[in-house]
Amino acid sequence: NAGVTQTPKFQVLKxxxxxxxxxxxxxxHNSMYWYRQDPGMGLRLIxxxxxEGTTDKGEVPNGYNVSRLNKREFSLRLESAAPxxxxxxFCASSGLGQGRGYQETQYFGPGTRLLVL
Amino acid sequence: SQELEQSxxxxxxxxxxxxxxxxTSSKTLYGLYWYKQKYGEGLIFLMMLQKGGEExxxxxxxxxxxxxxxxxxxxxxxxxxxxxxxxxxxxxIIAGGTSYGKLTFGQGTILTVHP
Numbered sequence: 001n002a003g004v005t006q007t008p009k010f011q012v013l014k015x016x017x018x019x020x021x022x023x024x025x026x027x028x029h030n031s032m033y034w035y036r037q038d039p040g041m042g043l044r045l046i047x048x049x050x051x052e053g054t055t056d057k058g059e060v061p062n063g064y065n066v067s068r069l070n071k072r073e074f075s076l077r078l079e080s081a082a083p084x085x086x087x088x089x090f091c092a093s094s095g096l097g098q099g100r101g102y103q104e105t106q107y108f109g110p111g112t113r114l115l116v117l
Numbered sequence: 118s119q120e121l122e123q124s125x126x127x128x129x130x131x132x133x134x135x136x137x138x139x140x141t142s143s144k145t146l147y148g149l150y151w152y153k154q155k156y157g158e159g160l161i162f163l164m165m166l167q168k169g170g171e172e173x174x175x176x177x178x179x180x181x182x183x184x185x186x187x188x189x190x191x192x193x194x195x196x197x198x199x200x201x202x203x204x205x206x207x208x209x210i211i212a213g214g215t216s217y218g219k220l221t222f223g224q225g226t227i228l229t230v231h232p
Contacts, residue, residue, distance in 0.1 A: 040223035
């Protein structure tokens, strides 16, 4: 049981290059999330997927696209990387909650450190 | 401004000292989560609080959610170097309807514990 896994762990891109960050979970969770973490800003939600086949924007979606490939996998794509996208990216997943205030715990992957030059 | 404010932003204590980290919101917190992060690593889940007045403990760490569900505190008793790291609070504070489990996070508190 690996939990939430992310690849790659590190990546350096040049401005304008594209790349896809991969995330997979083996906990049979319905919901998956992508966050970015920047100094002094905490974590900010980029996109989320409440269930297989659905995706929706979070707080900072511009410049990103996502794909919920199946129940296990949720990928994040940068089509044309910009220096402002230099950050640490975290994927998380959670089970189906029972309503407001009764959410399932979100479990996080180890993160991907991305540097855009 | 942050919807979820953590204080202090950083904290340096001597081993053995007690400390408290606060997480405050102007909106109702529907589910409050505390995570710990070591530098360069992912977030480790510590505790989840859902009901006003709820308190949970794990080893030397205690977390409380106030009655109004707008503030939570994390208290560490007799701190050790192993407690060092970044502590983050996350909460469902989206008003109205369902939030689909989306969390808003505070900016984090960096804790240093000197031996």
